[in-house]
Amino acid sequence: MDAEKRIAELREIIAHHDYLYYVRNTTEITDQEYDKLYRELEQLEKENPHLITPDSPTQRVRGEPLKKFNEVIHSPPMLSLENATSESNLFEWEDRISRIVKEDSNWNYVVEPKVDGLAVELLYENGLLVVGSTRGDGDHGEDITFNIRTIKSIPMRLSKPLDIKVRGEVFMPWDGFKILNKNQRESGEKEFQNPRNAAAGSLRQLDPKIAAKRPLDCFFHSLVNYSDFEIATHADALEFMRDIGLRTNTDNKLLSDIRSVYQFTNEFLQKRESLPYMADGLAIKVNQLYIWDTIGFTAKAPRFAIAYKWPAEQGITRVLDIKLTVGRTGIISPTALMEPVRLGGTTVQKATLYNMDQIKRLDVRIGDEVVVEKGGDVIPKIVEVNYQKRKEYPIEYFKGIFSDFDDSKYLKETQMAYSCPSCGSDIVKDEDGVYYRCLNPECPAQAIKKIEYFVSRGAMRIDGFGERYAEILFQNGWVKNIADIYDLEKHTMEIVMLEGFGEKAVDNLLIAIEESKGNPLHRLINGLGINGVGAELAKILVDEFGSFNQLMASSIEELNNVNGVGEILAKNIHDYFRDETNIEIIERMKSAGLKAFDEIVSSDEKQKTLDGLTFVLTGTLQSISREKAKEIIESKGGKVSSSVSKKTDWVIAGEKAGSKLEKAKALGVNIADESEALDKFLG
Ligand code: IVH
Numbered sequence: 001m002d003a004e005k006r007i008a009e010l011r012e013i014i015a016h017h018d019y020l021y022y023v024r025n026t027t028e029i030t031d032q033e034y035d036k037l038y039r040e041l042e043q044l045e046k047e048n049p050h051l052i053t054p055d056s057p058t059q060r061v062r063g064e065p066l067k068k069f070n071e072v073i074h075s076p077p078m079l080s081l082e083n084a085t086s087e088s089n090l091f092e093w094e095d096r097i098s099r100i101v102k103e104d105s106n107w108n109y110v111v112e113p114k115v116d117g118l119a120v121e122l123l124y125e126n127g128l129l130v131v132g133s134t135r136g137d138g139d140h141g142e143d144i145t146f147n148i149r150t151i152k153s154i155p156m157r158l159s160k161p162l163d164i165k166v167r168g169e170v171f172m173p174w175d176g177f178k179i180l181n182k183n184q185r186e187s188g189e190k191e192f193q194n195p196r197n198a199a200a201g202s203l204r205q206l207d208p209k210i211a212a213k214r215p216l217d218c219f220f221h222s223l224v225n226y227s228d229f230e231i232a233t234h235a236d237a238l239e240f241m242r243d244i245g246l247r248t249n250t251d252n253k254l255l256s257d258i259r260s261v262y263q264f265t266n267e268f269l270q271k272r273e274s275l276p277y278m279a280d281g282l283a284i285k286v287n288q289l290y291i292w293d294t295i296g297f298t299a300k301a302p303r304f305a306i307a308y309k310w311p312a313e314q315g316i317t318r319v320l321d322i323k324l325t326v327g328r329t330g331i332i333s334p335t336a337l338m339e340p341v342r343l344g345g346t347t348v349q350k351a352t353l354y355n356m357d358q359i360k361r362l363d364v365r366i367g368d369e370v371v372v373e374k375g376g377d378v379i380p381k382i383v384e385v386n387y388q389k390r391k392e393y394p395i396e397y398f399k400g401i402f403s404d405f406d407d408s409k410y411l412k413e414t415q416m417a418y419s420c421p422s423c424g425s426d427i428v429k430d431e432d433g434v435y436y437r438c439l440n441p442e443c444p445a446q447a448i449k450k451i452e453y454f455v456s457r458g459a460m461r462i463d464g465f466g467e468r469y470a471e472i473l474f475q476n477g478w479v480k481n482i483a484d485i486y487d488l489e490k491h492t493m494e495i496v497m498l499e500g501f502g503e504k505a506v507d508n509l510l511i512a513i514e515e516s517k518g519n520p521l522h523r524l525i526n527g528l529g530i531n532g533v534g535a536e537l538a539k540i541l542v543d544e545f546g547s548f549n550q551l552m553a554s555s556i557e558e559l560n561n562v563n564g565v566g567e568i569l570a571k572n573i574h575d576y577f578r579d580e581t582n583i584e585i586i587e588r589m590k591s592a593g594l595k596a597f598d599e600i601v602s603s604d605e606k607q608k609t610l611d612g613l614t615f616v617l618t619g620t621l622q623s624i625s626r627e628k629a630k631e632i633i634e635s636k637g638g639k640v641s642s643s644v645s646k647k648t649d650w651v652i653a654g655e656k657a658g659s660k661l662e663k664a665k666a667l668g669v670n671i672a673d674e675s676e677a678l679d680k681f682l683g
Contacts, residue, residue: 003048007056010041014057015157015245022153023247055128055156060149065207067511068463069142072133073612075649075670076224078119078167079138079300081283081307087262090284093306094258097286100295100303107288109261110234112221112252113268114307116278117171117199120148120218123646123667127161127244129154131646134203147203150212155245163666164228166246168220172199173276174345176215194346195278206463217277220246225668226289233287251275254287265308272310278345281309312373314383315348317341318393319368320402322353322414324421326445328453329531330437332420332427334359336370336382339401343374351380355434359414363387367398367411422446431568441581447481448474450529454482458535459527460516464509472498482527483585485513486592517594521548524589524596530576532569540564541573546601552577552586610638610681613649616664619657621674624682632682644669652677 001009017034020026038057045052052059084090101107119135132148133141148154151170158164172180172195180198181191192198202214223229223237231237235254242248251268255261265282272279285305286292295303321337334353341348351372353359364370364385369392371384390411398405420427420438422445427436438446451470455462462485473479476498478491488495488510495506525548526538533541544562545551559570576582590597615633617626617640629652630640644651644663651657651664651671664671672680 003044004051007041007044007048007051010037010044011056013037014041015155015159018057018152018155019159019245023242023245025250057156060152060156061208061212062149063146063208065209066146067206067508068515069144069204069206072121072131072136072141072143073647073649074121074133074135074139074141075668077138078121078135078141079297079302081114081305082298082301084284084306084308085311090258090262090306090308097291097295097303101291102294105288105291107286107291108254108256109258110238110252110254110285110287111261111264111268112283112285113249113275113277113279114281114283114309115169115171115219115249116194116196116280117169117218118196118203119167120144120170120203121165121167121224122148122154122220124158124162124164124166125646125667126163127158129156142204144203146208147205147211150208151216151218153217153247158244158246160244162244163225163663164244165224165668166220166241167222167224168218168246170199170203170216170218171195171277172202172215173217174278175276176217180215194344218247219249221248221283225665227293228665228668232289234285234289234292235287237289261308265310269310273345281307283307313344314371314373315341315343316369316371316386317348318398319364319366319370319382320398320405321366321409322359322364326420326422326438326443326449328446328449328529330420330439330443330446331435332356332438333435334414336364338370338372341372343372343380348372348374348380351382353382356436357434363413365390365411365414366406366409367393367395369393420445444474451479451482451485453529454485454527455516460519460523462509462516463512464505465512469509481581481585482529483588483592486517486589486594488513517592519594519596521596521599521601524548524594525551528576528582531572533573537564542599542601547599548597610636613638614647615640615681616642616644616648616651616660617654618651618660619654621652621654621677623674623678629677629682636681638681650677650681652681 014034014037017027017029020028041056042058045056045058054062084093121133121135121141122129123131129145129149131143132145133143135141148170149156174195177192177195177198184191192201198214199216202211202216205211220241221238223231223241226237229240231240238248238252253264255264261284268282283305284307292302292304297303317338317340319336319338323335323337324332325335326332333355336351336353338349338351353362353364362382362385364382367390369386369389370382371386372380373383374380395405395407395410398410418427419425420440420443423438423440423443425438425440425443427438429436448470451474452467454460455465455470470479473488473495476494478494479485479488492506492510495501496503522535522538522542525533525541526535540562541551545554554574556570556574559565559573560567565573610633615638617629621629633640641648644660644667646667646669648664648667648669651660651669652674653661653664653671654674661671
């Protein structure tokens with residue numbers, strides 16, 4: 001047989017065994033036999049490099065490390081699920097559905113474990129994986145195709161040449177998570193807090209070789225363009241996905257009514273500890289797809305599905321110390337350091353105590369036995385102190401597990417600190433009486449946190465500039481404030497000399513800093529770290545004032561008139577721009593050439609409701625010419641393109657629409673007929 005044929009045959013055989021192993025959870029050959037086939041393919045491809053194709057199983061890890069991820073627009077947006085936490089929540093949900101659908105409708109439910117990982121969207125064209133992306137903010141995600149390709153249970157080619165868009169959850173099974181953390185520990189690297197963080201951290205690596213080493217897996221739970229196929233129920237959609245090679249969770253269950261669904265949530269809770277993956281509840285979905293189409297979505301979530309969240313897990317442990325840390329805005333927050341306790345599959349050693357009043361309320365003391373709780377996303381917290389056990393653990397007990405245990409604080413009432421743990425300045429209670437703050441503008445802890453905030457993803461997004469850099473660059477005096485970041489180049493040689501800072505890493509950092517100069521104004525305003533101004537408000541301020549200079553010159557009254565800005569906040573913002581140190585920092589960033597300072601959002605643009613959206617017009621429109629429609633879309637900031645691709649947001653289909661409409665359906669692109677388009681975009 002010639003090489004070309006054998007290569008094709010081997011790929012098919014390997015794909016078949018991958019399918020059996022990953023999707024059907026069964027095998028027909030031994031690992032050794034599989035390896036033999038794989039090696040034969042590798043060898044043949046080596047001898048015939050012109051026959052290598054991207055979908056070959058040998059080509060999962062491809063490409064050089066990226067500089068940054070490209071953006072992918074999600075259409076339709078990737079929403080989240082509304083939560084239910086009780087039986088009555090489930091019945092209320094069912095009632096809400098009954099009120100919208102026709103009286104004679106009958107439906108049942110599919111219940112799926114809500115696996116804790118990272119939501120992804122995959123696009124297959126002609127059966128080939130073309131784009132894999134993260135959820136991001138729901139509308140825009142990141143293109144992580146190279147990393148997705150490294151996940152062995154995700155096929156690079158489906159068993160049928162279909163155009164489909166699917167969504168699922170990439171996760172790290174407990175087994176793999178434990179091994180990964182063991183390796184991290186042994187090589188002196190930071191361990192991951194839980195499998196979700198580990199999965200997310202792995203998929204956000206710019207180098208696919210790293211993701212390839214991480215034990216990632218994926219369950220698919222949504223067929224986005226189901227209407228392109230003859231599929232009537234979600235259960236059929238799951239089976240359809242499974243048949244073409246996309247792994248679905250075998251714990252999924254079809255149930256006839258909401259009462260059995262509730263029963264199942266409790267039964268499944270018993271199994272929670274023994275599941276091979278981390279799950280925080282169940283996703284419950286109406287099975288009949290015509291009901292999905294009838295009841296649709298709220299702004300944030302589908303009406304046809306809901307998440308049933310299990311209660312937070314609790315554990316018992318002992319408090320070893322209470323540490324005070326200083327945040328970006330000077331708020332002092334206490335954290336309890338505890339004897340390690342297993343909770344929700346991970347080891348917990350820290351719990352937030354929120355503020356000093358909480359310590360008083362709980363009367364928690366160093367040495368106490370406490371009940372800690374951790375729900376899905378949240379930081380563990382102490383919910384109860386077992387006072388009756390106060391004397392049960394003698395001081396020797398604590399010294400045994402914590403050699404430098406501080407006797408002087410053992411079981412003493414926790415005193416409020418009167419000075420900042422970082423700079424020693426006096427601290428003051430906030431006007432609202434909850435938080436204590438360090439008011440020293442030069443407090444090192446605050447300065448480091450401000451730098452961290454400025455470079456973080458929500459603000460200026462300087463990749464590679466994390467906690468570690470912020471701390472070290474500050475300690476060395478090279479970055480004392482955010483303006484110094486743009487002067488960092490002059491310290492290149494000194495940084496490279498530091499242990500653990502390679503030339504390449506420093507180079508990449510400087511490139512990322514340079515790139516951040518092109519960021520839009522709202523990111524800069526968020527990054528300034530003005531007390532009370534976050535990402536959302538930053539966008540509103542840009543819309544209101546149109547430019548940095550206008551915002552800076554605004555009066556307290558003007559600020560107070562902005563939606564969401566009260567009197568105190570208005571004064572805060574105003575004062576920020578009158579402070580000499582801040583003015584100097586701003587001036588230095590202006591001279592560094594940050595584009596945001598020149599950005600002017602005209603009042604016209606504020607009306608550009610279709611900003612960033614791409615449209616394709618097809619077929620004949622009755623009430624308006626295509627030219628006119630194009631003009632209107634463009635005047636509102638939208639783009640009109642002549643061909644449909646996965647980047648198209650909307651196809652407006654008039655009468656006798658042909659192949660473009662078909663393609664839009666295949667790609668899962670939103671489609672509007674003339675009357676919907678008039679309503680939504682052209683009116
Ligand atoms: S359905 C409109 N099914 O939970 C959202 N989601 O809050 C439809 N998740 O972001 C999602 N397992 O990442 C669905 N079997 C499952 C899921 C699941 C995990 C995640 C998903 C989503 C979040 C919803």
